[in-house]
Amino acid sequence: MHAQYEITLPPLQVFQDGTATEESLEFVDQTCDRLDSVAPERRVHLLFLLGFLAHGAQVAGDTVLRERIRSGLDAYLDAFDTDRRTEAGRVTLLYLLAQFPEDRDRILRRVPQGSLPEHEWAQLERCLAELDPADPVLGRAWPTPAGWTLSPEELAADRRWARGLDPERVAFLWAKDTRTLLAYCGARAYAALSGPLDDDTPGTVAVPAGAARPRRRDLPPLATDVGLLRCPVCAGSLRSRAPQIVCRSCAAEFDSTPGYLDLSGVRSAGMDQIAGNSPMYLNTYETLLRPAFLRVTGANWSGGVGVEDEDRYLTEHLRPAPGPVLDLAAGAGRWTETLVRALGPDRVIAMDLATPMVERLRSVLPDVAALRGSAENIPLRDGVLSAVSCWNALQSMSDPARAVKEAGRCLRPGGVFTLLTFVTSTDPVNRFFQSQHEQCLTVRSFPLDELRNMLADAGLTIRDERISGTLIMLTAIRETPSIP
Ligand SMILES: C[S@@+](CC[C@H](N)C(=O)[O-])C[C@H]1O[C@@H](n2cnc3c(N)ncnc32)[C@H](O)[C@@H]1O
Known part of the structure; x- marks a missing residue:
C-alpha cells in the first residue's frame, strides 16, 4: 500500500x-x-x-x-x-x-x-x-x-x-x-500519459520501400510536353531539341539526359537539398524517418493517421479530376505511387528539387514523368493542371506561401489541391517538442489561420479539412479563373 x-x-x-x-x-x-x-x-x-x-x-x-x-x-x-x-x-x-x-x-x-x-x-x-x-x-x-x-x-x-x-x-x-x-x-x-501508443518498433510500419525497376530509355511523354512546361528562368515557352529543351525567349537550355528533365535552373551537387543527412537517409526516409516525423510534428502517436488513411484521402479527393496531376515535392515516390494507382501513370508528373529524391523516384517509378524543379517557381504553364498534391512537404519549403500560389497558378479552374502538412500545436508541452523538431530538421508548422489565408490568397477554396493531432489533410478547389 x-x-x-x-x-x-x-x-x-x-x-x-x-x-x-x-x-x-x-x-x-x-x-x-x-x-x-x-x-x-x-x-x-x-x-x-x-x-x-x-x-x-x-x-x-x-x-x-x-x-x-x-x-x-x-x-x-x-x-x-x-x-x-x-x-x-x-x-x-x-x-x-x-x-x-x-x-x-x-x-x-x-x-x-x-x-x-x-x-x-x-x-x-x-x-x-x-x-x-x-x-x-x-x-x-x-x-x-x-x-x-x-x-x-x-x-x-x-x-x-x-x-x-x-x-x-x-x-x-x-x-x-x-x-x-x-x-x-x-x-x-x-x-x-494520455493513452496507449501505436507500436513504433522499427519495422512495424507497413510501408514497403520502392524497389528499383528496369529503367526506360525514353522519357514518359508528359516529361517533355512543351505544351505544359515553361521556362523557370523567364517564364517563356519551351521547344524540344532532344535531348534538350530550349526556351524560345531566353534560349536557356535544360537537360533531360539524367532520365528526368532538370527545370530547376539551379546547379546540383548531389546531396545538396538533403545536405547534412547521412547518405542512408534516402534508404530509411519512407519506412523509418517519415512515420517518426509524423508522430512528433503531427502528434500522431496513437495511429490517428496511418499510411492507409493517407492513401484513401488522396484517392478519394483526386480521383474526380481529369487531366495532368502534379505531385509537388514528391520525395522518393511512395506517395506518387498512390496517385499512379488512382489515376494511372500517364496523368502524373512528379517533381522535387532534391536530385537524390528525383533519382530515387525515377528508379522506382520508371513510367512516371519526373522533373527536377522548385515548388516556388513551378516550371509549368498557367492553368494546365487538373490537380496538385503537396503531400508532407510544405513545411520544408523556404517560401511556402509562394509555393501554394504557384500551385494555384498552375491549376485550371475547378482544379483540386490536396495538402498534408502540420498545424502549430496549441498545447505548450507539445509545442515545445514540435518546435525542437522544427529547429533540428529545418521545417516549420503553420497556425491554422495562416494556412487558410495562404490558400485563400492563392485563389484556393477549402472544401475539406481533416485534422488529427496537429496533422492536417485538406482539399481545396481553384474556383476562380483569375489568379489573385
Ligand atoms: C518530407 S519530404 C516529402 C516527400 C513526399 N511527398 C512524402 O509525402 O513523403 C519533402 C520533400 O520536399 C522537397 N522540397 C523541399 N523544398 C522544395 C522546393 N522548394 N521545391 C520542390 N521540392 C522541395 C524535398 O526535397 C523533399 O523531397
Missing part, C-alpha cells in the same frame, strides 16, 4: 511562454524527496514534469534548475524498478533518465540492456553516449539507433561520409541528433 499522503502543493506555475518559471525550483524541491510516497499513476505525471523541466532547462542553459533535477537521480532510478511495468511509466523514465549523460554509467548499471525493449534501450544509450570524434556515428540516432540496420557496404559508405566532415560539423550534427532524439522521446512520453 502506498503511504497515505500525496504531495500537496499550492498551485505552481512551473512553465510559461515556453520556459520554466522560478516556481519550478520549488516544485522540484518538493517533489524529488517524496516520489516514493506517491501512487504510481500520479508519480508518472510528476516524473514526466521533471523530465520536461530538465529538458527545458538544458535548452535554456538554466544549469541551476537542471542540477536540482539531476540531484534526484537515485529516486528516479528507484522509480524505474516499479514504474517501468506500465508503458507510460517506462517511456517517461526513459525520457527523464536520458537527460543525464554525466551519469551514464550509473544509469546503465541500473537500466541494463534487456530492461527495456531493444529500440527504447538504444534510445537511452544514445542519448547518454559521448561522441567519438575518431569514428562518429551521425544521422542514425532517431527515432532509434536500433532502426538503422546497415549492410557492411552501407556502413562503409556512411563511415566515409562521416569521416569526410570537419570536426565542427561533426560536433554540430552529433548534438543535433541527440536533440532530435530527446524531443522524440519526450513527445512520446507525453503522448503515453
Whole structure:
C-alpha cells in the first residue's frame, strides 16, 4: 500500500511562454524527496514534469534548475524498478533518465540492456553516449539507433561520409541528433500519459520501400510536353531539341539526359537539398524517418493517421479530376505511387528539387514523368493542371506561401489541391517538442489561420479539412479563373 499522503502543493506555475518559471525550483524541491510516497499513476505525471523541466532547462542553459533535477537521480532510478511495468511509466523514465549523460554509467548499471525493449534501450544509450570524434556515428540516432540496420557496404559508405566532415560539423550534427532524439522521446512520453501508443518498433510500419525497376530509355511523354512546361528562368515557352529543351525567349537550355528533365535552373551537387543527412537517409526516409516525423510534428502517436488513411484521402479527393496531376515535392515516390494507382501513370508528373529524391523516384517509378524543379517557381504553364498534391512537404519549403500560389497558378479552374502538412500545436508541452523538431530538421508548422489565408490568397477554396493531432489533410478547389 502506498503511504497515505500525496504531495500537496499550492498551485505552481512551473512553465510559461515556453520556459520554466522560478516556481519550478520549488516544485522540484518538493517533489524529488517524496516520489516514493506517491501512487504510481500520479508519480508518472510528476516524473514526466521533471523530465520536461530538465529538458527545458538544458535548452535554456538554466544549469541551476537542471542540477536540482539531476540531484534526484537515485529516486528516479528507484522509480524505474516499479514504474517501468506500465508503458507510460517506462517511456517517461526513459525520457527523464536520458537527460543525464554525466551519469551514464550509473544509469546503465541500473537500466541494463534487456530492461527495456531493444529500440527504447538504444534510445537511452544514445542519448547518454559521448561522441567519438575518431569514428562518429551521425544521422542514425532517431527515432532509434536500433532502426538503422546497415549492410557492411552501407556502413562503409556512411563511415566515409562521416569521416569526410570537419570536426565542427561533426560536433554540430552529433548534438543535433541527440536533440532530435530527446524531443522524440519526450513527445512520446507525453503522448503515453494520455493513452496507449501505436507500436513504433522499427519495422512495424507497413510501408514497403520502392524497389528499383528496369529503367526506360525514353522519357514518359508528359516529361517533355512543351505544351505544359515553361521556362523557370523567364517564364517563356519551351521547344524540344532532344535531348534538350530550349526556351524560345531566353534560349536557356535544360537537360533531360539524367532520365528526368532538370527545370530547376539551379546547379546540383548531389546531396545538396538533403545536405547534412547521412547518405542512408534516402534508404530509411519512407519506412523509418517519415512515420517518426509524423508522430512528433503531427502528434500522431496513437495511429490517428496511418499510411492507409493517407492513401484513401488522396484517392478519394483526386480521383474526380481529369487531366495532368502534379505531385509537388514528391520525395522518393511512395506517395506518387498512390496517385499512379488512382489515376494511372500517364496523368502524373512528379517533381522535387532534391536530385537524390528525383533519382530515387525515377528508379522506382520508371513510367512516371519526373522533373527536377522548385515548388516556388513551378516550371509549368498557367492553368494546365487538373490537380496538385503537396503531400508532407510544405513545411520544408523556404517560401511556402509562394509555393501554394504557384500551385494555384498552375491549376485550371475547378482544379483540386490536396495538402498534408502540420498545424502549430496549441498545447505548450507539445509545442515545445514540435518546435525542437522544427529547429533540428529545418521545417516549420503553420497556425491554422495562416494556412487558410495562404490558400485563400492563392485563389484556393477549402472544401475539406481533416485534422488529427496537429496533422492536417485538406482539399481545396481553384474556383476562380483569375489568379489573385
Ligand atoms: C518530407 S519530404 C516529402 C516527400 C513526399 N511527398 C512524402 O509525402 O513523403 C519533402 C520533400 O520536399 C522537397 N522540397 C523541399 N523544398 C522544395 C522546393 N522548394 N521545391 C520542390 N521540392 C522541395 C524535398 O526535397 C523533399 O523531397
